[in-house]
Amino acid sequence: xxxxxxxxxxxxxxxxxxxxxxxxxxxxxxxxxxxxxxxxxxxxxxxxxxxxxxxxxxxxxxxxxxxxxxxxxxxxxxxxxxxxxxxxxxxxxxxxxxxxxxxxxxxxxxxxxxxxxxxxxxxxxxxxxxxxxxxxxxxxxxxxxxxxxxxxxxxxxxxxxxxxxxxxxxxxxxxxxxxxxxxxxxxxxxxxxxxxxxxxxxxxxxxxxxxxxxxxxxxxxxxxxxxxxxxxxxxxxxxxxxxxxxxxxxxxxxxxxxxxxxxxxxxx
Amino acid sequence: xxxxxxxxxxxxxxxxxxxxxxxxxxxxxxxxxxxxxxxxxxxxxxxxxxxxxxxxxxxxxxxxxxxxxxxxxxxxxxxxxxxxxxxxxxxxxxxxxxxxxxxxxxxxxxxxxxxxxxxxxxxxxxxxxxxxxxxxxxxxxxxxxxxxxxxxxxxxxxxxxxxxxxxxxxxxxxxxxxxxxxxxxxxxxxxxxxxxxxxxxxxxxxxxxxxxxxxxxxxxxxxxxxxxxxxxxxxxxxxxxxxxxxxxxxxxxxxxxxxxxxxxxxxx
DNA sequence: CGTTCGGTTGAAAGTCTTCAAGGAGGGTGG
DNA sequence: CCACCCTCCTTGAAGACTTTCAACCGAACG
Numbered sequence: 116x117x118x119x120x121x122x123x124x125x126x127x128x129x130x131x132x133x134x135x136x137x138x139x140x141x142x143x144x145x146x147x148x149x150x151x152x153x154x155x156x157x158x159x160x161x162x163x164x165x166x167x168x169x170x171x172x173x174x175x176x177x178x179x180x181x182x183x184x185x186x187x188x189x190x191x192x193x194x195x196x197x198x199x200x201x202x203x204x205x206x207x208x209x210x211x212x213x214x215x216x217x218x219x220x221x222x223x224x225x226x227x228x229x230x231x232x233x234x235x236x237x238x239x240x241x242x243x244x245x246x247x248x249x250x251x252x253x254x255x256x257x258x259x260x261x262x263x264x265x266x267x268x269x270x271x272x273x274x275x276x277x278x279x280x281x282x283x284x285x286x287x288x289x290x291x292x293x294x295x296x297x298x299x300x301x302x303x304x305x306x307x308x309x310x311x312x313x314x315x316x317x318x319x320x321x322x323x324x325x326x327x328x329x330x331x332x333x334x335x336x337x338x339x340x341x342x343x344x345x346x347x348x349x350x351x352x353x354x355x356x357x358x359x360x361x362x363x364x365x366x367x368x369x370x371x372x373x374x375x376x377x378x379x380x381x382x383x
Numbered sequence: 384x385x386x387x388x389x390x391x392x393x394x395x396x397x398x399x400x401x402x403x404x405x406x407x408x409x410x411x412x413x414x415x416x417x418x419x420x421x422x423x424x425x426x427x428x429x430x431x432x433x434x435x436x437x438x439x440x441x442x443x444x445x446x447x448x449x450x451x452x453x454x455x456x457x458x459x460x461x462x463x464x465x466x467x468x469x470x471x472x473x474x475x476x477x478x479x480x481x482x483x484x485x486x487x488x489x490x491x492x493x494x495x496x497x498x499x500x501x502x503x504x505x506x507x508x509x510x511x512x513x514x515x516x517x518x519x520x521x522x523x524x525x526x527x528x529x530x531x532x533x534x535x536x537x538x539x540x541x542x543x544x545x546x547x548x549x550x551x552x553x554x555x556x557x558x559x560x561x562x563x564x565x566x567x568x569x570x571x572x573x574x575x576x577x578x579x580x581x582x583x584x585x586x587x588x589x590x591x592x593x594x595x596x597x598x599x600x601x602x603x604x605x606x607x608x609x610x611x612x613x614x615x616x617x618x619x620x621x622x623x624x625x626x627x628x629x630x631x632x633x634x635x636x637x638x639x640x641x642x643x644x645x646x647x648x649x650x651x
Numbered sequence: 652c653g654t655t656c657g658g659t660t661g662a663a664a665g666t667c668t669t670c671a672a673g674g675a676g677g678g679t680g681g
Numbered sequence: 682c683c684a685c686c687c688t689c690c691t692t693g694a695a696g697a698c699t700t701t702c703a704a705c706c707g708a709a710c711g
Contacts, residue, residue, distance in 0.1 A: 211554070213555070213557070215562060215649060217650075219563075220562070221557055221561040223554035234551075236547065241554065241555070271539070271540065275539065275542070275546065278550060279502065279505075282546060282553065283502075283509050286492065286509065286510060288557060289481070289491045289553060289557060290481040290482075290483070290491065292557055293560045293606075293609025294488070294609060340561070381485075382485075
């Protein structure tokens with residue numbers, strides 16, 4: 116497991132892959148509805164929950180699984196509402212948000228392929244989950260899933276491991292939200308994305324990706340960093356004009372000077 | 384389980400209890416070193432991990448347990464360092480902090496009696512754990528504890544439950560850190576403490592305690608809320624002069640007008 | 652009785668937000 | 682194919698909030 120993980124775990128080129136996958140996924144859709152062999156071709160077969168399950172556990176899980184496809188902006192879970200399902204993300208990105216009555220909003224988690232969506236042992240979620248891009252899910256009716264978890268400790272163990280990783284991440288984020296300046300926030304976020312958008316291959320994390328696409332809009336980025344979109348935009352400009360990064364079309368980022376970016380992420 | 388829990392779970396009069404307990408605890412210290420009956424008199428016997436274990440699990444756990452007593456300010460776990468033990472808090476409060484190289488610090492978690500300290504499945508903690516008051520721990524050598532967890536799924540299940548609660552709490556805190564004003568932050572913190580400093584009895588949470596002591600110094604409060612001590616102090620003064628609260632001697636708080644405090648916690 | 656430490660208060664400075672206006676890209680319809 | 686519109690992003694200037702710097706207070710302690 117990655118320690119001192121910074122920010123969300125972003126699995127192998129999550130953001131860019133969406134468009135590419137989306138077509139072929141339509142075919143997989145049907146195949147996957149037929150249990151056992153369905154998982155074999157799954158993109159996250161060896162990274163999600165599934166990778167850590169015994170064949171029987173996997174089979175049981177697959178029995179209750181259903182593929183779902185969501186457009187960007189579509190809601191997955193809502194606070195207040197009854198939670199009716201759990202899911203594993205196959206492609207795309209999901210944001211978890213909390214908000215105040217007057218509309219101020221904060222992204223409290225960002226989930227990527229292989230991550231698990233849902234809050235076990237609670238009837239109602241405390242946050243709102245929404246697709247930030249087109250998203251493909253492998254979802255499970257909550258009742259059946261919980262029954263399964265009780266029978267197969269392996270699933271719970273893996274959920275636990277993921278929960279702890281999310282906890283690490285949210286603590287890192289609390290440090291960012293409470294104590295970093297806007298420039299540090301933006302630089303840190305860029306580095307977090309760059310480090311986690313990893314090339315294919317087992318555990319290729321840790322190295323910086325020099326080129327990648329932002330998984331979030333400016334507005335979502337602001338909500339993730341506890342800033343306004345204007346401030347985010349301004350910090351991008353500073354990093355751009357200092358030669359640390361290059362930005363093409365608001366989403367595509369190239370890191371030109373990693374050291375400079377790294378410095379901006381920690382120094383005032 | 385409490386949903387929409389706000390802030391840390393503070394178990395029955397956590398902050399005040401410290402001084403009271405500290406004397407009699409000295410005696411228990413020795414008794415508790417002798418396994419099985421030791422737990423019977425334990426203050427957190429029915430709230431901590433222990434409450435959810437089978438008799439055999441509890442016995443096994445007790446076999447490897449050791450009581451420890453720490454003074455305020457003493458370190459429990461350090462980032463970077465090898466984690467050598469896990470522990471359950473018996474009395475006092477423990478803060479989890481993260482900091483940047485230049486000294487800026489953020490409290491990323493606050494733990495109270497019955498809470499669990501330590502990060503399973505990781506060699507090195509990602510945070511620094513420190514007693515904020517005098518603290519009594521029931522601690523377990525990490526190797527033995529991890530072996531035990533593997534053998535007894537009940538323990539892992541309970542740890543999982545606690546981890547999810549901490550995750551809920553840190554997400555609530557991300558909203559506070561990223562989106563609330565200083566007045567809202569302080570008011571929210573006061574309410575969080577008031578709501579969780581609960582009178583004895585099973586599940587007495589939810590109601591506001593009208594009088595209580597702050598579990599943290601101004602400096603720690605600032606580090607918890609992502610503010611400076613001066614700002615915290617100023618917001619206290621505003622709440623004080625608006626008649627929402629009364630403050631005696633910097634630690635003792637009385638809520639005079641709950642509605643007013645509640646309003647300050649959400650409105651700009 | 653002086654020192655120290657944690658907390659309070661005031662004034663100035665700085666950072667981030669708010670308000671307002673101006674692009675740039677992508678889709679639609681003429 | 683181009684004009685138009687819509688959305689998302691950028692930029693500027695003014696204002697608000699929080700921090701910084703500095704002085705002061707008061708209780709605890711030797």
